[in-house]
Amino acid sequence: MITAVIPTRGGDACLARNLASVIDALASSGDTWEIVVVDDGRMLQSTPADTRLVSLPVSRGYGPAVNAGVEAAQGDLLLVLNDDVRLEETAVRRLREALPSDGVFAVAPRIVSPLARCGDEGGKTATFTAGLLEIEEAPATETHPTLYPVGCCYLCPKATFLSLGGYDDVYAPFYWEDVDLGYRAWRRGLASLHVPSAVCHHEGSATIGERSMDERLRVWHRNWALFHLRNIQSPRLRAASLGAWVASSLYEDRRVVLQGLAEAAIGFVPLAGTAANGLSDEEILTRVRGG
């Protein structure tokens, strides 16, 4: 059974536009299915038809909302979606076919989006540049590894999602929680795959777009720093990233960016038991690049 988990913050209009395509794609998958809509902050005006509603009284953002939806999910597979995503009819079936029984955390479709310079948000790679992990688009025509399943649309086994601990609430309300989840999966040797034959359409930042640019800048930099502090294990890469954050703190002139970096540095609590385990950071990036 596939459970589509769709968090939303008052996205009645988005759901009205896109839910029918989700139903069609699920119906075409050949599997049984259900749709769980997570009403993040009880902002929905009505319960969409053919869905089950999980209502969160206080909005905490994308990651916590998806986690709540997953807890309510009855399916063994999760189709995580944004409310502003429209699926092509074959999308779920093709993702389902591309999801192997083991060794893979998630499969993500080609995500046609105005947010992507190459037009496809689905494929991601990364490099350590000037001390920090920088994410790049990785368009492709064939299925290939990707750094993480972009949060707006992917299919994964519920058990794997839960074994990874789901999205880390520390990144709430948005940004980098999906990179963190994908990276932690890679650490355990679980790949994420980009499946260009499956296609969805992303309207783009329907929820985040409501936030001010200052807030987005602050949260982006806070979570970018948190990602490094929580995930990078290679002593050299970690030392380089700390050097990079010191440089950013010294030379950055945007107040909101410095505020975000301060929140990350001051609020960071070292994770217990994070001594080197699983794949190294270098190995993760090598595998993401198909090595």
Next chain:
Amino acid sequence: MTGDQPPPGPGPAPVDADPLAAFLKLARQEGALEGENFEAFVKGFRERADRVVAERLGRAETRLRALETENQGQRDSVTSLEGERAWLREILATLEQERDWLREILPTLEQERDWLRETIGGLEGEKARLRESLGTLEADAILRTRAIEDAGEERQKASAAHEALLAHHRALMSRLAGQLGEIASLSPLRAREVRRRLGVLADLLRADTL
């Protein structure tokens, strides 16, 4: 969630929080400032510093270009306004020339106006006189018409009198002719009677000739 629970996330830092001190503290705690890690730390610092400074420069250049564009726009506006001002000055000069010309011709126009006023006064007097003459002529015409009408009536009356007199004379002649015929038929023995009756006829004719 099941699985490992993440520690709580960071809350908002104080507005004046210093990320530099916090990251340096973390670097020292994690040994990033020692041995081989220090080299990586310095490399990360230097390369990221270059990028951050380059990005700041890029933003400053973008801002500078925007300001230059804005400045150029303002210059264009000033140029345009100066052109408009020059054009207005030209128009003003033309208007001033026109004003001077009008001032020059104003006395002539005033003279012409006075002459016209005089002329109008004369014409109005003439008009009044003509009206008066017209009235007189109209009255004269009425009188003449009336005289003509009277003369016609008189002629008709005279004609009628003449006709009546003519008829009277004709009747008289006819009567005389009858009387004379009767007298002619009288016998010469009745000469006295003839003379008496001729005398009556002569008196009758005499009365008609007075």
